[in-house]
Amino acid sequence: MSVPELNARSAAVLDTIVERYILTGEPVGSGTIARLLDESVSPATVRNVMAELERLGYLEQPHTSAGRMPTRRGYRQYVTGLPVRGLMSDDDARNLRSQIAPDPIEMDELLRRTCHVLADLSELVAVVAAPPLSDTAFRHVDFVALEGNRxxxxxxxxxxxxxxxxxxxxxxxxxxxxxxxxxYLVRRFAGRSLREVTLRIQELLTGAGERLEVFERQAIALGATSITGDLDESEVLVEGSSRLLAAPDVETMGDLRTVFEVIEERRLLALALRAEESSDGPRVVIGCEPLPTGLEHCALVSASYGHLDGPHGTVAVLGPTRLQYARTIALVDAIASATTAALVRLTR
Amino acid sequence: MSVPELNARSAAVLDTIVERYILTGEPVGSGTIARLLDESVSPATVRNVMAELERLGYLEQPHTSAGRMPTRRGYRQYVTGLPVRGLMSDDDARNLRSQIAPDPIEMDELLRRTCHVLADLSELVAVVAAPPLSDTAFRHVDFVALEGNRxxxxxxxxxxxxxxxxxxxxxxxxxxxxxxxxxYLVRRFAGRSLREVTLRIQELLTGAGERLEVFERQAIALGATSITGDLDESEVLVEGSSRLLAAPDVETMGDLRTVFEVIEERRLLALALRAEESSDGPRVVIGCEPLPTGLEHCALVSASYGHLDGPHGTVAVLGPTRLQYARTIALVDAIASATTAALVRLTR
DNA sequence: ACTTAGCACTCTCCCCCTGGGAGTGCTAAC
DNA sequence: GTTAGCACTCCCAGGGGGAGAGTGCTAAGT
Known part of the structure; x- marks a missing residue:
């Protein structure tokens, strides 16, 4: 994108408007900004800058004689200007770690806790995508005979x-x-990733490459129907969706119903998170872009946990575009780190 | 309770008001009722009856010169007058059964489907409480060594x-x-209910009643920490909570935020359902009574599935007090039966 | 004794109007 | 390039006023 660089003052004005708007939820006028800015400028000057920012697409007015509010692009610009890391004190981070994983537990419990702590501290909707099974190593399988042939x-x-x-x-x-x-399956496949196992099993089933005992063949067939399949669907935990209703700016979120539908339809959320996946720092998505329809007026702050060559997933906070980005980004980042650390301890 | 019996006409008026109010959501006036009633009466007469019904606590007015709307007690009376069973054609019931459990599957899947179908058909919030583990028989246990001593x-x-x-x-x-x-644990305990197993294990651990091999003692200890405990917490599935936001009468539901909080806090829901548990027909709760705070303006239609001497749980629909009771009661009842049937097939 | 027509009364809701206030863009001076 | 001054725009809150729906009461009818 060939976005024209903003000069220092324009950027400062934009930042101030965004922050003010996030705080109050009301369009911000030139007077307010002139008062709030460090350097002393007159409202008239601010007006000129604002007119420019509006022409560039960073601001908009609800009507002619109201103040300005940020557009998606305005938020975007504001957020990219924020420092990414180190916004949280070491103490807080340690504290977080102990809240999430006070002692070695199992993964599901770990993720539940992560989600809970995130919802609690962000005061918004926390979303945690569990690592898809295909990334994790196969450890054990057990078949229990039920009634009938099940x-x-x-x-x-x-x-x-x-x-x-x-x-x-x-x-x-x-x-x-x-x-x-x-x-047999455990002996033969334990330690490999479930994706590999699936692949090997498919090979063994189709290619007659190998001579297999009868019972081996049976075992493989059983493994094919039970281990294989929907490994990539990762479970998604959500907590705190009721917070959305208490947000001071419910109206700005568009149709709440559709937002809740998306939240309820975990698959959509999972896709959105997956699309954002990458190894480094926290990410912010504002408005629709890669988000499913219905979240046009929401923001998603996400970060990945785990390691790309092992089990890994995503934690995120979903809220109105009018959220406290600096705080939230720091929090999500810290939570992701804490979860990564706990995960390492789990699989060590 | 010494509720005075209503004479036929009063009851008819009340029923008509409730149905009309459920339909339109607006206070109902005497003129409307006079027109709607089978027997021809004048609005003035209806007014007299309504004044009486209000004195008895079945109706209320939002303000002096508005129509009447039902109170909780009014709904209650209306609902008890409804036929309980046989409101659904056999065809529909069969259809339902095939939607819920087209083929033998496992219980979790069965309950998920039940919940889904219920949400779908009721167009409201479906709640399904899984049978608590303590009621079901112990079949199998498996211990998998993880890293460390876990x-x-x-x-x-x-x-x-x-x-x-x-x-x-x-x-x-x-x-x-x-x-x-x-x-060892499977050999010794398979078939007994988990509640029994827990009890036996406790006995064996405390009382030195029996001579046990070392490895037996170890197994029992392991069983104690893993099988025992929180068996009574039954999982609760919820689907369709976003429907509440689309309900035509969101306002009447009181603070939506707290409603969603209760829904999110599954434990509260579980308690509410448990309190209602019984073996026979569908039940309706309107307003707070045994419901957790926050649901004062909601109605809960529930029915139990399964058998009291085996695994059993509750299905329910949560909605605004202004819901279509006859339809919903029939649906919940039919779903409960269908689930019972499927459950029997599962454990047969 | 119950039912009903008639009537005055009450209350809400909606529409219209108006004034105040906040904020803007433009112009001209610094 | 910045700023004071100013006319202009637009929203919003508040205040009638009229229409409409529904009531309770009274008195007459069956």
């Missing part, structure tokens, strides 16, 4: 995630046979 | 529910030892 397959990942699925066998198997099959 | 305990109930918990051992155990312990 079998409950329970897959455990290295990090202690558990996935279960009921499958129907074409012909009955005894619990002994099931145990053998499970043991 | 062990992941996975408990499977007869119906195929899975519960996991990470526990920390005071001293390390090999996977072999863990497998032995699990096998």
């Amino acid at each position: 079998v409950l397959a329970i897959v455990v990942s290295r990090a202690g995630q558990v996935k279960k699925r009921a499958v129907v066998l074409s012909e009955p198997m005894t619990q002994d046979q099931l145990d053998q099959a499970a043991a | 062990v992941l305990a996975i408990v499977v109930s007869r119906a195929g529910q899975v519960k996991k918990r990470a526990v920390v051992l005071s001293e390390p155990m090999t996977q072999d030892q863990l497998d032995q312990a699990a096998a």
